[in-house]
Amino acid sequence: MASTGTNGARYNPKPAAARLREMLARPDSLVACPGVYDGLSARIMLREGFDCLYMALRKTGAGTAASKLGMPDLGIITLNDILENASMIASLDRTVPVIADADTGYGGPIMVARTVKSYIQAGVAGLHIEDQVQSKRCGHLAGKELVDPETYYARIRAAVLGREEMRSTTGGDIVIIARTDSLQSLGYEEALLRLKKCIEIGADVAFLEGPTSLEQMKQACQELAPAPVLLNAVPGGVTPHVSQEEAKKLGYKIMIYPAISFEAAYQAIWDSAKELKQTKDIIITERQKKEGVKAVFGVCGLMDCVEFDKKAGGQSYNKGV
Structure with a gap:
C-alpha cells in the first residue's frame, strides 16, 4: 500500500537518488532546495511541501558546524559530524530527496570513496565535492586556497568509483555534484575547464561557485x-x-x-536573547497563546507518533497529549 510522507506527498518507492534524477530530467523545470541544518528546520520545510532539501556545511553549515560544535565554518567539522546530521534529516521523510555538502571529501581518494558510500547508506540523494584545500572556508569568503586540477579530478574519480562499487554490491546510488571555487582566483576559463573535466569523469551536475554577473551565469x-x-x-x-x-x-x-533556515534562526534567537536580557521578561505573542509549545511538537510529528503508538497497541497516550 502506498503511504504518505510528512509533507502529504504520496510515497514514491524509488530510492532518493532516482527521484532526484527524475526531477533533474524534467524539461524546463528547476529543483528549488531550501537549506536546513537540523531536525526542526527540516520538518518545517517538509511541512511547507518542498520537493527537495539541502544540507550544507556552511551557512546551513555554519548551521551544522555552529549548532553541533558552536564553531565557525573553517574546515573544522568532520565526516562523522555531517553524516549523523544528514542521515537524520534524510530519514524524516523518505519521499523527499536530500542533497548534502560533502566538503572536500574529507581526505584522499580512499577517504572520498568512503564518504560517498557512507552518504549512500545514509539515504542522501546527492552530494557535492569541491576543489578547495582541506582547511577550507566558505565559498563566498576571500582567500580560498585550491588544490591542483589532478588532485581535484582524483576526488571526483574516487567519488564515481565509490558510487560504482555501491551500485554493483547494494544497488545504491547518489547524484554527484562537482563544485569548483576556482572562479575568483583562476578565472572563468579555468573554472569551466575543471567542471567539464569532472562531468567527463562521471559527475552528474556542475556547480560553479561565485559567478558575478547574469551574463557569466x-x-x-x-x-x-x-x-x-x-x-x-x-x-x-x-x-x-x-x-x-x-x-x-x-x-x-x-x-x-543554504542560508534560509540558519540566518532566520540566528536573528530570531538573538532578538529573543536581547529581549530577555534587557527586559528580564519575554513577550508572549497571540500565536503562542493560541498554539503553545504543542505547535512545535506537531510540526515534528507528534500526532503521527501518537497514532503509531495506538496502532501498535500502546496505551501511553490514551488520555491525550
Missing part, C-alpha cells in the same frame, strides 16, 4: 550543457540575486538556499 549554463548546473543563492554574496523563474531562464536546473 547564463554563459556557464550554456557551455556546460547538457549537464545540469547548480546555482548557490547566498544573500549578500558575490552572485547576483535572481528569482527561481529568472534562474530557470538562465539555464539552471538546481537552486539551493
